[in-house]
Amino acid sequence: MKKIYLLVLVAALIFVSCEEFLTEEPILQQSTELTLATFDGLDNAMFGAYAPLVSTNWYGASFVLDAEMRSGNGYRDVNKNSGRYTVPYDFSYTSTATPALWGTAYYVISAVNNVIANLDGKAGVEGVTQQDVDNLHAEALFLRALSHFDLVRTYAKQYTVDKTAPGVPYVKITDPAGKPARDAVDTVYTNILADLTTAEQLIDDSYSREGVASATSVASKLAIQALLSRVYLYMGEWQKSADYATTVINSGKYSLWGADEYADAFKADVQTGGEVIFDVYGLKSNSYDGYWDAITWLTNPDGYSDCASSNDLISLYEEGDVRGDMFIGNPEKAPGTFWTTKYAGKDKGTPDVSNTIVLRLSEMYLNRAEAITRGATVAGTTAVSDINAIRTNRGASEITSAGVNDVLNERRLELAWEGHFWYDLARTKGSVTRTHYSGAEVNRNIPADSKFWALPINKRELDVNENLVQNPGYGS
Amino acid sequence: MKRKLMMFLSLFFFGIGIISAQTQVRGTVVDEAGEPVIGATIQIKGTSQGTVTDIDGNFTLSAPAGGTLIISYVGYETQEVPVRANVRVILQNDSRLLEEVVVVAYGTVTREAKTGSVSTVSGADISDAPVVSMDKALGGKIAGVSITSSSGQPGSGSSIRIRGTSSINAGNNPLWVVDGIPVLSGNTNDFLNTGNTLASISPNDIESITVLKDAAAASIYGSRAANGVILVTTKSGKDGRTSFSARAKYGASWLANDNDFGIMSAEQLLTYQRDAAVNAGFNPDDPTDPYYRPKELLSRPLTNWMDHLSRMGNIQEYEINATGSNAKAKYYSSLSYNKTEGVFYGVDLNKITGRLNADYKLTNKLETGGRVNLSYSEGNDVPMQSLYYSNPVFAGMMILPWTPAYDEEGKHNVKIIENSNTNPRATAEYDDQFGKSYQLLGNIYLQYKPIRQITLKTTNAIETVHGDGRRYWAPETNEGSATLQTTMNKYVQLTTSNTATYNDLLFEDHSVRVLLGQEAMKYSSSYQFIYAPDVNPDIPYVQTAPQTGVEGEQGFSNETLLSFFGMLDYNFAEKYYLQASLRFDGSSLFGNENRWGTFYSVGASWNIHKEDFMNDLSFVNLLKFRASYGLNGNNNIEPYRAYGVYASTQYNGITGMRPSRPSNPYLSWEKNGTWNLGLDFTLFNRLDGIIDVYNRKTTDMLLDKNVPQTTGFSSNFLNIGSLQNRGVEFQLNYDIINNNEFRWDMGANIAFNRTKILELGDNEEIAYSEDGRLRHTVGKSLYSFRLLDYYGVDPTNGDALFRDEAGNLTNDYTQARYIYPGSPEPKFIGGFNTSLAWKNFQLGAFFEFKGGNKVLLIERRYLESDGNQMSNNQIKTALNYWKQPGDTGVNPKPLAGNSTNSYSFSTSRFLQKGDYLRVKDVTLSYTLPTELLSKVSIAGLKLYLSAQNIYTFHDVDWWDPERGVDGIGYGIYPMTKSLIGGIELSF
Structure with missing residues (x-):
């Protein structure tokens, strides 16, 4: 009997040492298991999840530029372009020509889900406090909510249009074998709100990730609240949108740029004390730097320059409005065509990269003004005063009364080329009318009932996930 | 009458049997080393009586006195000895x-x-x-x-x-x-x-x-x-006293060019360019014209750049070796030196190799030995294998003939605008691109034979490669600045192989061999790479580079393999053979759910010629039928592919980690199952042949499979595809004449193979990773060219014509349809050889051929560009262009500044048949008569002259038809021809 035990023991030892001999861990990369095993590893993984935001598929270029090219703010100069960005401009979307946001956003979602799934048991080890873990958790939830929000407003009908329509899968647990179906739009919003409000509660008031070059390019409590204001606005929850806007405005952390600060503000490398609540940080050494395909080069009149501004937009600015000076031409090669200077490079030695603003203070005023015109009430403020707060800081004349359309018009003027106008039209059942236009005639104007208000999901995705359905009008 | 005779005869023989005295023979059979030979056959001549030796090589037999014993054993010369009481037979190895x-x-x-x-x-x-x-x-x-x-x-x-x-x-x-x-x-x-x-x-x-x-x-x-x-x-x-032999070879090599391929002369190019200018509506004689090409260009100093950039290469090789043995030890030792200078400036290779192979009998049962190979090589190179400006093969064809080779100071001209100010001669002279390699390959074994049937052996080996590399762009070639790249790498592979073999002959006719073994391998590789711009040319090392510019990189990887295996060989009466093998491999490369794989084979063969019914067919010396099936694996993948990993990512001034690859715990080997049927024969003792038919199927082929992006990834590397190779092979050797004075033999082989992709996971087609012009398509050959359908020239106006989707001709390149016009895989390959010997002369020739494959000549997009490349030289074949209505089968009309894409390298225009027949080797040698040499105590002296690749029959418009397995291989150093003389001396 003893002998048998001995034999079993020897066999087990041999087996174990065989397995040990045959285990070679990666050296220059870190195994997923190892990365997520410690708080420091999770912290690195959490920070890494921000990096794809600057991808050209997202805030690094096309998420913003596509929206502008679709909305009528954009224009293609027939002589000065590289052939890029014709799909959003001409609306030649098909099931294989679709925004690339899908893959990038779900990639970030999988990265933050990995973090969220491994938070248990990290507090109380090696000086890590529960608040440290909560802050990480809040950052992850913020990015998950932002990713899903950008997805659902791109690939689905808006909440205010048809909240029971198919949205996008809200992925809270990333399953390598998962084939999630599309959740309804309202389900997606419910989850976005749940993630954001949880994040709001978890995050420390003063938390800002250490070591980064730009503190506005990482999550903060105010960024979460600002995003909540926008999400509620998209849902038509006017009072909540106004309240969150007020919270951010009253935080005292931000102040409106003056007319003389406006142009320079878009060139700052790092934002301090101005309007920016959350932005995406451009830098040549970013792993996701888009180089020639990044937003700066595409709006540079001497660069690829595919994304010019339409005169429909430019003509809206009145004399003296500094926002009307945010355009630059190329008289030699493209007389009469102008490009936005909101991405004209940074003043700090890097003329060919720019930050992309996601959330800023003016939007909060505009959210609140719109909410008020639609029935929200905030003590001590009116829609007119909110709009004039902006206009007086832009060198524009003050207004005396404000209806919904005045607010939407001001949104277009203030937030032009920041990726808002298309989505504002979408959620308010607007339509696109283009007079200054050089694209294919068939899609010059986009009526309110067009299929293009919900863009197609890529066929390669439908091919590998039979649970997904395509939006109507794009085939299977 | 007949019956009576029979009876008489049998009585007679019986009587002899009775009257002959029987002798009891005791004997031992040993080999030259004195080791007993087990299982040797002892037969009494003229009878069928006999016996075999036992495990000590001993036998006893009762035989008629005065008779003869025949002693035979496979691999040894058969001997006859007279019958006597004690016999000791030393069997000699049968060299034949x-x-x-x-x-x-x-x-x-x-x-x-x-x-x-x-x-x-x-x-x-x-x-x-x-x-x-x-x-x-x-x-x-x-x-x-x-x-x-x-x-x-x-x-x-x-x-x-x-x-x-x-x-x-x-x-x-x-x-x-x-x-x-x-x-x-x-x-x-x-x-x-x-x-x-x-x-x-x-x-x-x-x-x-x-x-x-x-x-x-x-x-x-x-x-x-x-x-x-x-x-x-x-x-x-080798057995016997120490013998030495020495060899020396010397030869020259040059660019092969059997189809009179080459660049245009200055006159040809000027005519061509002037025509192209006129065709496009320009005036080549107007100095203000963008295509001003005055005839005066020809009165400038002209350079044939292909000649200027290439040279006569040479080959030298010297070797000496010693070999010998005594009762206990055997050794072979050699030292050789090889120096080769390429046909382009700046290309050479020096190599020194030393080897010692030694075996020593420690005791009768214990033997040890080792095999050690040491080598050092040092090579210089220039950028090749792509269309670099500094690639002499390409630059030599592109630089204009009226561009001077030297500047006013007599230095290499580096102001060559049409070649990005690059002169490959300057590159060869001033820039460094070298690699040094230090290699050790050695193993030591210990073998123990406790009893005759059992052999235990352990072999332990180490292989290391250390490499040093340097690439340096000197200020002379690099617009004044000096840039450096250096690399060091190291590869180490440790292997232990341990086997136990049992070998026996049971019940006279049942021969059995059983082998059990275990192996383990550990491989590791590493490198360091440093890039340093703007180094000081006087001290061209990393230290002198500005710190901000220096970039460094390291790489490491490890891999392990652990195996257990067994083999069984069995034969009955040397007629029926059975072989089976089984191996378990565990590898670190694969997912922990699929870490171990099982591989096996079963084979059988039948020596038909040993059957009784074949006795009448005495001309059949060997007729053997073989059949087998086996399963083996392909583990050639990058390490760590099974691990889900995070990679570092830079953003917002700091470094984070992001998911870079999903984990793949089921990642496993590709499997290959092969059926084989074979026939071996020898007829009339002259004609040997082998025929094999096989069907080889790859399954679980590793491919990237699309996955939903909602998982965070786009694809995963999975075992999903399958493909098939089927083929037949023939090999024949024929001794036509074989007598003392004159020998003549011939041999030939040919093999046909077809590859077909059966499955690619979700995909019907995937692009070849190196070049999208090649596709892997289900139902087609593994590699298929996918190119735009070029038709030829429009006889009315000289435009290039393509076929569109509907099959109609169009001159609009953008309307051209894609077709699959062939594969770079040969349909058949083979070779044949013959050798002729008369007295001391010997003449051998060896030919190699391949066929049914296509090659794509991408370079011709630049060299036969219909006027698109007006600032470069062109090749002679471009001269055959459309000149007047009715011309067909020619190149399109050249137009200066052409942008019609008639010259596109994505069309079938530059796809050609890659068939070739190469006279690979012709060697004439003369061995001095031994009687002459023995007087000066020289054992042998041979002189020879050998021609390599001396002629190749092919239709490819290039220097040489070989372009790598993908048939694209642009910018490659073509095969060269060489002529080599040598001498071999042994003493």
């Missing part, structure tokens, strides 16, 4: 028979005993050819083994495909096993095309090379055997 003993996995086998498909090349066939590495010597010699040179550069490697190509993402090169130990192959140098690891072994040290083609032969190598196994055996000590 010995040639038929083939080294196979973990042992040797005679031709009569083999069950798998194995082919062999002897060292003698290799050493005469002036090749730097042994892989080059195999081309065309073995049916079904395709050796494709990706470069004609001295020392460069080859792509070896045994029975087609089996994989898309795992490797396709066979496993090399040297003296029983798997070794590294491929390029282990970072900056050289010539870092062929196998070149560390001198071809002269090789006793034999065996190629294990089918699964029955190769499966015992398990997860590494799917692409076949090449066994190399180096020379061991």
Whole structure:
């Protein structure tokens, strides 16, 4: 009997040492298991999840530029372009020509889900406090909510249009074998709100990730609240949108740029004390730097320059409005065509990269003004005063009364080329009318009932996930 | 009457039997080393009576006095001895028979005993050819083994495909096993095309090379055997006193060009360019015209740049070796030096190799020995294998003839606008691109034979390659600044191989061999790379570079393999053979759910000629039928692919981690199952042949499979595809004449192979990773060209015409449809040889051929550009262009500044048939008569003259038809021709 035990023991030892001999861990990369095993590893993984935001598929270029090219703010100069960005401009979307946001956003979602799934048991080890873990958790939830929000407003009908329509899968647990179906739009919003409000509660008031070059390019409590204001606005929850806007405005952390600060503000490398609540940080050494395909080069009149501004937009600015000076031409090669200077490079030695603003203070005023015109009430403020707060800081004349359309018009003027106008039209059942236009005639104007208000999901995705359905009008 | 006679005769014989005295014979049979020979047959001459020796080599037999005993054993010369009481027979190795003993996995086998498909090349066939590495010597010699040179550069490697190509993402090169130990192959140098690891072994040290083609032969190598196994055996000590031999070779080499291919002369180019200018509405005589091409250009100093950039190469090789043995020890030792200068400036290779193979009998039961190979090589290179401006093959064809070669100061002209101010002669002179390699390949074994039937053996090996590389762009060629790249790399492979063999003859006719074994391998590689811009040209090292510019990189990877295996060989009466093998491989490369794989083979063969019913057909010396099936694996993938990993990512000024690859715990080997049927025969003692038919199916092929992006990834590397290789192979050798004065023999082999993709996961087609013009498409050959359908020239106006989707002709390039006009895979490959010997003269010739493959000549997009490349020279074939209505089958009309895409390298225009027949080797040698030499105590002296690649028949508009396995291989160093003289002296 003893002998048998001995034999079993020897066999087990041999087996174990065989397995040990045959285990070679990666050296220059870190195994997923190892990365997520410690708080420091999770912290690195959490920070890494921000990096794809600057991808050209997202805030690094096309998420913003596509929206502008679709909305009528954009224009293609027939002589000065590289052939890029014709799909959003001409609306030649098909099931294989679709925004690339899908893959990038779900990639970030999988990265933050990995973090969220491994938070248990990290507090109380090696000086890590529960608040440290909560802050990480809040950052992850913020990015998950932002990713899903950008997805659902791109690939689905808006909440205010048809909240029971198919949205996008809200992925809270990333399953390598998962084939999630599309959740309804309202389900997606419910989850976005749940993630954001949880994040709001978890995050420390003063938390800002250490070591980064730009503190506005990482999550903060105010960024979460600002995003909540926008999400509620998209849902038509006017009072909540106004309240969150007020919270951010009253935080005292931000102040409106003056007319003389406006142009320079878009060139700052790092934002301090101005309007920016959350932005995406451009830098040549970013792993996701888009180089020639990044937003700066595409709006540079001497660069690829595919994304010019339409005169429909430019003509809206009145004399003296500094926002009307945010355009630059190329008289030699493209007389009469102008490009936005909101991405004209940074003043700090890097003329060919720019930050992309996601959330800023003016939007909060505009959210609140719109909410008020639609029935929200905030003590001590009116829609007119909110709009004039902006206009007086832009060198524009003050207004005396404000209806919904005045607010939407001001949104277009203030937030032009920041990726808002298309989505504002979408959620308010607007339509696109283009007079200054050089694209294919068939899609010059986009009526309110067009299929293009919900863009197609890529066929390669439908091919590998039979649970997904395509939006109507794009085939299977 | 008849019956009476019979009775009488039988009585007579019986009577003799009675009256003959019987002698009791006791005897021992030993080999030359004095070791007993077990199982030797002792037969009384003229009878069928006999016996076999026991395990001590002893026998007893009752035989008629005055009779004769015949003693025979496979591999030894049969002897006859008179009957007497005590007999001691020393069997001599039968050198003729010995040639038929083939080294196979973990042992040797005679031709009569083999069950798998194995082919062999002897060292003698290799050493005469002036090749730097042994892989080059195999081309065309073995049916079904395709050796494709990706470069004609001295020392460069080859792509070896045994029975087609089996994989898309795992490797396709066979496993090399040297003296029983798997070794590294491929390029282990970072900056050289010539870092062929196998070149560390001198071809002269090789006793034999065996190629294990089918699964029955190769499966015992398990997860590494799917692409076949090449066994190399180096020379061991020859019997008898020490003998020395020395060789020296010297030769010259030059660019091959058998189709009068080449660049235009200055006159031709000027005429061409002026025509192109006129065709496009320009005036070549108007100095303000963008295409001003005055006739005065011809009165400038003219340079033939192809000649200016190439040269006569040369080859030198010197070798000395010593071999000998005594009762206890055997040794072989050699030292060789090889120096090759390429046909382009700046390309050379120096190599020193030393080897010691020693075997020593410690006791009667215990033997030890080792095989040690040391080598140092140093190569210089210039940028090749792509369309670099500094690639002399390409630049020599592109630089204008009226561009001066030297500047006013007599230095190399580096202001060559049409070649990006690059002069490859300046590159060769001023820039560095070298690699040094230090290699050790050694093993030590200990063998113990407790009893005659059992052999225990442990072999432990180490292989290391240390490499140094440097690339330096000097200020002379680099617009004043100096840039440096350096690299150091290290590869280490440790192997232990332990076997136990039981070998016995049971119940007279049942021969059994059982082998059990265990192996473990650990491989590691690492490198360091430093990039340093703006170094000080006086001290061109990293230290002098501005710190902000220096970039460094390191790489490490490890890999382990653990194996257990067994083999069983059985034969009955040398008629029926059965062989089975089983191997378990565990590998660190694969997912922990699929870490262990099982591989096996079963083979059987039948020596039909030994059957009684064949007795009447005495001209059949050997007739053998073989059948086998086996399963083996392909583990040639990058390490760590099974791990989900995070990679670092830079953002917002700091470094984070992001998911970079999903984990893949089920990642496993690609599997290859091969059926093989074979027939071996020898007729009239003159005609040898082998015929093999096989069906090889790859399953679980590793491919990237699309996954939903909602998982965070786009694809995962999974075992999903399958493909098939089917083929037939013939090999024949015929001794036409064989007498004392005159010998003439011929040999030929040909193999046909078809590859077909059966499944690619979700995809119907995927692009070849190196070049999208090649596709992997379900139902087609593994590689298929996908190109725009070029029709030819419009006879009315000289426009290029394409076929559109509907099949109609159009001159609009954008309307052209895609077609699949062929594959770079040859449909058949082979070779033939003949040798003629008369007295002391010997003439040998060897031819190699391939056919049915297509090659794509991308370079012609620049060199036959219909006027698109107005600031470059063009090739002569471009002169054949449309000149008047009605011209067909010519190039489109040249137009200066052409942008019609008539010259596009994505069309079928530059796709050509790659068939060739190469006169690979013609060698004439003369051996001095021994009676003459013995007076000066020289054992042998041979002189020879050898011509390599002296002529190639082909229709490819290029220097040489070989363009690598993908048939695209642009910018490659073409194969060269050479003429070599040599002398061999032994004493």
